[in-house]
Amino acid sequence: ETGVTQTPRHLVMGMTNKKSLKCEQHLGHNAMYWYKQSAKKPLELMFVYSLEERVENNSVPSRFSPECPNSSHLFLHLHTLQPEDSALYLCASSQDRTGGTGELFFGEGSRLTVL
Amino acid sequence: SQELEQSPQSLIVQEGKNLTINCTSSKTLYGLYWYKQKYGEGLIFLMMLQKGGEEKSHEKITAKLDEKKQQSSLHITASQPSHAGIYLCGADGEDTGRRALTFGSGTRLQVQP
Numbered sequence: 001e002t003g004v005t006q007t008p009r010h011l012v013m014g015m016t017n018k019k020s021l022k023c024e025q026h027l028g029h030n031a032m033y034w035y036k037q038s039a040k041k042p043l044e045l046m047f048v049y050s051l052e053e054r055v056e057n058n059s060v061p062s063r064f065s066p067e068c069p070n071s072s073h074l075f076l077h078l079h080t081l082q083p084e085d086s087a088l089y090l091c092a093s094s095q096d097r098t099g100g101t102g103e104l105f106f107g108e109g110s111r112l113t114v115l
Numbered sequence: 116s117q118e119l120e121q122s123p124q125s126l127i128v129q130e131g132k133n134l135t136i137n138c139t140s141s142k143t144l145y146g147l148y149w150y151k152q153k154y155g156e157g158l159i160f161l162m163m164l165q166k167g168g169e170e171k172s173h174e175k176i177t178a179k180l181d182e183k184k185q186q187s188s189l190h191i192t193a194s195q196p197s198h199a200g201i202y203l204c205g206a207d208g209e210d211t212g213r214r215a216l217t218f219g220s221g222t223r224l225q226v227q228p
Contacts, residue, residue: 004157033215042119043203043218055214090157101146101207101216106157 003027006091006107014115015081021110023074023091031096032074033104034066037088049074050096081114088112117142119204119219127225133192136222138204140185147187148205148216149178158203161189191224199226 004025013019025032031050035043048055049068056066063085065077074091088111092104118141128134138147146165150158162171167182175192191198201223205216 031214035218040220042220043205045215045217048215050214088155092158096214101214103148103160103163104158104205104216105160106150108157109155111155 003105004091004093004107006089006110008110009108010111010113012113012115013078013081015083017081018077018079020078021076021089021091021112023076023107025072025074025091025093025105027093027095027105029093029095029105030071031094032068032071033092033094034074034076035090035092037090037109039087043090046076078112081112083114086112086114117206117217119206119217121202121204121219121222123222124220125223125225127227128194130195130226130228131193133190134194134224135191136189136202136224138187138189138219140206142185144180144182144185144187144206146207147178147180149187149189150203150205150218152201152203152221154201161202194224194226196226196228199224 007022033048034046037043045057046060047066067075088109090109091107094102094104120139122137148163149161152158162178164180170179177190180187201221203218203221205218
């Protein structure tokens with residue numbers, strides 16, 4: 001079993017649908033992240049949950065809604081998305097520590113296509 | 116906001132050749148991370164550098180950190196087809212209080228047999 005598991009791996013949805021991406025980590029970490037990767041752009045941090053505190057990128061539209069019920073699970077709820085939201089969504093986890101982020105462990109990603 | 120610029124954006128080398136990828140930060144580097152990604156997949160951690168002048172090696176990959184220049188380089192010796200992929204540098208982001216990594220756009224490497 002891999003350390004960070006993302007489901008589904010591929011998702012196609014219409015602009016009026018509501019769907020969710022799921023991430024689960026089996027590493028005992030206490031911080032989880034959502035990143036967005038679009039073609040030819042740097043990875044964009046969307047949300048961080050660290051020690052039950054949420055840090056978010058203020059440029060992320062409200063049609064993306066994160067949920068972190070516990071330190072092992074992270075969701076990204078999607079509703080009324082736009083075609084430009086099509087991208088690879090990567091989940092990561094780490095052991096939060098002072099003095100820096102530390103190594104992030106990434107899942108395989110969820111490839112989202114919005115029609 | 117902190118930006119990481121990688122060069123070159125893409126690279127094609129013959130198998131057995133050496134190559135270098137650079138990563139330059141617009142702000143002070145507190146920690147620099149190198150990752151490798153195969154197309155459409157997750158990122159695999161390669162190594163982390165924290166101190167100026169630090170150099171780390173793993174198999175045929177060596178990374179160095181020049182704190183004064185706010186720059187890191189990744190060097191691959193005697194490249195192999197297995198080295199092909201996208202190499203990304205990441206840094207502790209000041210914008211998030213160093214609670215997350217900021218990444219460069221990546222360098223796409225192709226190794227021709």
